[in-house]
Amino acid sequence: MNNDENTTGSANAPDLRALSAFVDSELPESERAAVREHLARDPQASAQVASWRAQKAALQALCGAPEREEPPFILLRARIPWWRRVAVAACWLAVGAGLALALGPLVPRLGGGNGDVMSFARRADIAYAVYTPERRHPVEVVAAEEEHLINWLSKRLNRHLSVPSLQEYGYTLVGGRLLPGEAGPAAQFMYENQGGARLTLYVTGIPKDETAFRLFRDGNRRTFYWISDHMGYALSGPIEEDKLRSIAIEVCGELGGRPETWQ
Structure with missing residues (x-):
């Protein structure tokens, strides 16, 4: 397998924490541009970002949480480890699968x-x-x-x-x-x-x-x-x-x- 710059394992590739921050719009624009360029070359990273965005949007839609304007103050918060974010996402996927099984028979054909x-x-x-x-x-x-x-x-x-x-x-x-x-x-x-x-x-x-x-x-x-x-x-x-x-x-x-x- 080629270990060139197009793989997620390359030295210059953003890690999962950077990709997570990209999804949450927490990266400076200069770094966002670099991540966008990497996603255009890396199908695996692009699929991961698409999956996270879909999960985030689905949760916002389910919870009815509207997008808010940026607050006029700086909010400092601890960064959740990427592995914990992935675990939470996996739990939501499991819940979604259960709902699909439960509601499937109710969907009209x-x-x-x-x-x-x-x-x-x-x-x-x-x-x-x-x-x-x-x-x-x-x-x-x-x-x-x-x-x-x-x-x-x-x-x-x-x-x-x-x-x-x-x-x-x-x-x-x-x-x-x-x-x-x-x-x-x-x-x-x-x-x-x-x-x-x-x-x-x-x-x-x-x-x-x-x-x-x-x-x-x-x-x-x-x-x-x-x-x-x-x-x-x-x-x-x-x-x-x-x-x-x-x-x-x-x-x-x-x-x-x-x-x-x-x-």
């Missing part, structure tokens, strides 16, 4: 699809619910760095990705992020209109292939999802169902799918 195919739609819906309320950190990489965003996520998903334009529908790209998927990495692209409403496109690899087009609902959120060439796509948002369907059909065609085969 909408659209006639089987659970294996629909599972990524559920993940897309949860990712939408967690990240779209964020005002300061809705994405990991902003739209101004679109080329870097596409190259990074394409490398992580081992598949060339492209970002469809939704300008004709009044939505512009905010940016994107890496997420843990069912059996590998997933990508989320976020869009926003002038009124602040947001849509997300979730992309992940899928073992099976089919041409079905389905709808998943959770409250006022709707997700149209489909599979094309072993890639699962899910467009999520709270907008009117017919409009979201029209956008999903446009997105499918732009990404090389065949929406004309949908029944």
Whole structure:
């Protein structure tokens, strides 16, 4: 195995404590820039940061804790050892797994699809619910760095990705992020209109292939999802169902799918 600068074990690579401080926005901007450069080269560290961010956002969403402005005073606190943070995260993962087992039978199987195919739609819906309320950190990489965003996520998903334009529908790209998927990495692209409403496109690899087009609902959120060439796509948002369907059909065609085969 190569022990070059692209591995987490290199001498210049940030340790877990630095990565944790990066997630908590506790590093100076000069150090944050160095960590961002390292994450672009190190898939393992990037996945770790994405996992921590997902856990943090999920806990904020569950607890209803809004983001607060920085206080006008300096707060000194003891730094929790990284191993303890990892242990706490593991406990939350265990709790999440238990909740998933307990609540799984209560989730409606909408659209006639089987659970294996629909599972990524559920993940897309949860990712939408967690990240779209964020005002300061809705994405990991902003739209101004679109080329870097596409190259990074394409490398992580081992598949060339492209970002469809939704300008004709009044939505512009905010940016994107890496997420843990069912059996590998997933990508989320976020869009926003002038009124602040947001849509997300979730992309992940899928073992099976089919041409079905389905709808998943959770409250006022709707997700149209489909599979094309072993890639699962899910467009999520709270907008009117017919409009979201029209956008999903446009997105499918732009990404090389065949929406004309949908029944």
